[in-house]
Amino acid sequence: MAEQEASGLQVLLSTLQSSQDKDVILNILSVLTNLLPLGTSRRIHYVISKGGSEALLQALATAARAEPPDHGTLLPLLRLLARVGQRDRKFGLKVQKAEATDIILSLARRNLGCHLHLTHCLWVLRVCASNVTTGTTLGINGAMELLFKVITPYSKRHVRTVRAAIEALAALLKSKSNSRRAVNKGYLGGLLRLYQDWHHKDVSNNYIYIRRALLLCLKHITNIQLGRETFLGSQGMEILFTSVQDCLPCKTLDPIINTAVQILRKCYPKEPLPVTTVGSSYSFPLPGKAKAESSCERSEGDYESDGEEETEKDLDHEDMESKEEDYDLETDVNKLRSRPVLDWPKEELVQYEAMCQELCHDFQELDSESEEEKSLEDRTESLFSTPSHFIPSATSVKHPNYRWKSQTVTEMGPDPGEKNFKIPRQSWTRTEKCRWNLIDEKRDIAEGAQDADSCEEEDPARSHTLTLRPLPKEAAWYKKMFCPDCEASISSSPGGRLESSDEVANLLEKHQREIPFHSPHFYMARAKCVKSIAGYKDLAFPDFWGHQPPPYSKPMLERKYGVQRDKVLDDVRRLIQPGDVTGRTVFDLDEPSPSSPGAPGCLKFFSKFESGNLRKAIQVREFEYDLIMNADVNSNQHHQWFYFEVRDMKLAVPYRFNIINCEKFNSQFNYGMQLVMYSVKEALQGRPRWFRAGYDICYYRNHYCCSAAAGGSTRGKCYYTLTFSIKFPHKDDVCYLAYHYPYTYSTMMSHLDILECSRNPKKVYWRQQTLCQTLGGNPCPLLTITAMPDSKKRDDLRQFYNRPYVFLMARVHPGESNASWVMKGTLEFLVSGDPIADLLRKCFIFKIVPMLNPDGVINGNHRCSLSGDDLNRQWLTPSSQLHPTIYHAKGLLYYLCSIGRAPLVFCDYHGHSQKNNVFLYGCSIKETLWQAGCMVDTAVITEDVGYRTLPKILDKVAPAFVMNSCSFLVEKSRESTARVVVWKEMGVLRSYTMESTYCGCSHGLYKGLQLGTQELEEMGSKFCLGLLILHLKSLPCSKKVMAQAALLLDLEEEITDRAQRSCSNSNLETDDEPPCGEEIDYNTDSCSDGEGDLELDREIQECLSWVEGEVEDEGVATEQTCSSKAPRGLYISSQPASDNRALPLRSTALGVYSGFKGSPA
């Protein structure tokens, strides 16, 4: 059947090309017109695929030669050409091939006097010009001059023709050489005046499409620098800005407003960021390197570059992108399959033996229950010192004996009795009160003291004093809260900080609510030992005080209609009305004493604390601030993470903040994500929490840029603004704003302290060592967690030694604090009294590096370490000097492999800023080759599909996890990531990156909700459950384990079923960017005019009724005389013009085509 149709259509088309018989041609045109109902593209694409465009162009060439011209044939032919041509992506090329540009131009010239014919020609001209090269040819041949003869100031006459001419001009101006020619001929000013004229006179908004088409001309012409300069010189900004103000109240004028706003954004003069240098405010001298590359040198005129050469833009952008992605896939089978030999020298590897002492521990102490009760004070004191573990460093690596100097014994301590550890099931996380102060932990006091000494010896700055950020003591609420009867003593220390520990203790005593697994004292103790580049002297209140997740999760923010354009217009107003702009710097990391300090009524900012990131704050207007993030240390980019304090706010006032140096192309902030806020006053009133905050949030490209020379990378040349508004909950409060729930290094260290003492040492083998020192001199902890052997009997010990390893890491990217919350959930579960955790510990030995990039986290970086390197791109050849944590993590993994103990599962926890849900990236040869379109000889390549088991399990047990978001492709650009290197070099089949969204979920139980720390922590614990199920499914288990598992997991299965049921009705699609109220245009370069195929169709449709002589608002009387005398009934539908639906097929005319409906799309 399909063949029959195809051949029938081909006969028609070839007849059309060759026939000289007018009636035959007319009838074929009539059949084609009926075949291709208006408003649908499917059949047109089919006709194009069969050579429809070429046939029509050939017919046009023939018809145009006829003298006198036969309009009866030409008009339907031009209509078909316009409709087919606009859907044919190769149309421009075909026009050139058929040498039809001249034909169309001369047809138009000859018909200048007849508007109906002229309009038809202009439609085709416009379609031809959609190809840049063809458009350029048309421009050279005088098309624009021709069009300017047709385009008139405001008039009610011939509006169809005027419209067709302006739209054709807009299409021509997509060619940059046409734009240059137009500017040089003074057309830009002309277009502006025409636009103004139509804007002012079209008071009833009858000709919106003409006004918009004029704007489209301006939009394209300002794509070149000369165009933008001329536009600015012609008062274009003022003219458009003013006209938009008139349009704003009327929603039907949105197309005009949106296009005008696009032009305003693009023409806003480019400026460098208002900072002295783009390089980070912090620099760190690297071992063995002279100076880190950074600093963005400025040179005038450097900021504009057009790439003015003409390029064929016929390729669909999406196609290009997917091609690029596929290009990135590793398709070299040998590379994919290669399993490099372990090439680390044995003497290098031997140092890691000390990190695997569980493999030779004899557990003699299991018998000797020597109880040495320690007093509470001792216990607290000993915790404040860092236990001295083996710390390999660049120097110690060379001397393997060094490692025996001191060893931790924390995992060996006998416990004071079971009674303290009966943690009720199901309550191990949130409701469980931390019991560290009840627990006696065997720690040698002398050793603790020694540690403290050595700490001081090494570096006197190591244990510095830190002060909690001062609370606004002058505020009435503070006095009322803290000192109802001693106001005098408070005011005697003006601006005083909470310096004395007495005061802090007092504060805690009065207000502290127990937050599980958090202790302000432990936090402060740990924070004192942190080494930061800026030498932090302050503690941020939220990290000290703690965060207790709210009992509810917040839905994603609904985007307010038009929020982006409102914000952009507000930005443009700075240029139009410069008098309004304050431009006062109120905070500057580079200049500690700002030029205009303490201006009244102005917010105060601060960011010099752990993980803090804010470089500069500029008050723009009374309640609006521009904020600039600091680049990663020793780099000039990676601006994404922010965390700062703000105070002295007024109540119920919406403050607008603009973070003006974002770099990513798009952001989840455009799709419902909010930032997080912490209010000190709220915390003191019993609600210590980070919560999602901010409204009117959007993310768009702004006018700031970095010179091309200094950008360093190809991107980063222009910046984006994240804007949000906030109403603070209290007056004169101290609030903190952050990109995502902060989780500092000290939070992690104190969390480990608490976990260590809250565990049951009889059941939980816990060992905390230091993997290595970071560049910045901070210890990077390594944990070993497993179950204590049941006894020291041989069988039990053998079971203990033979447990497979699971290797987990997190936070290699410091800005991905979500990864730390997931890790927190994992750790709390692993040491908990939950019977499932108990069983899990008996199945595996966990090696965990909870924070691979402490320096980055401490110094407020987003992506890199102090060396300015992305540590997750260093796994192929990490440097022991520059990337010590990666070097030693890889060394430890290598060591495990070398003794035949490669981990069963390796997982690196990350955060994802573009996608929703939690998901895994894994590695598969076959899936990669298939995706890349390579032939896969399945007989040669055998691959264990075991890598899919864990994500499948997680999809069932973890509500935030979505299997459909997972990917198992190996990209070339990822070849130096932990996941790929561990998979390839160590042969770990289940090597993953776990990505957690910053935003929320698109599927399952949490669909439509933003994730909070509670959901992230739950993910961490469910990951553990997934590991247990994986073990039961994939590995041989003892009867005992199976019996226990059967008992426990029945219950769990029930939970799983329930979770599944609740999400089963959501059909899975991998759409990470839900639609929002307005078209998000974050890229001003977009060449699309946002017009669908339908618009030209509509014009043609309307014109048909015009041809048929329906009531018209223009002077059609004269034109009808030259209109077609052809038997219209045959090929023109009698559908009423108002009906835009497809014309019905006429079965009589179709004949053999009755089966066309089912033809391939």
Ligand SMILES: [Zn+2]
């Ligand atoms: Zn990451």
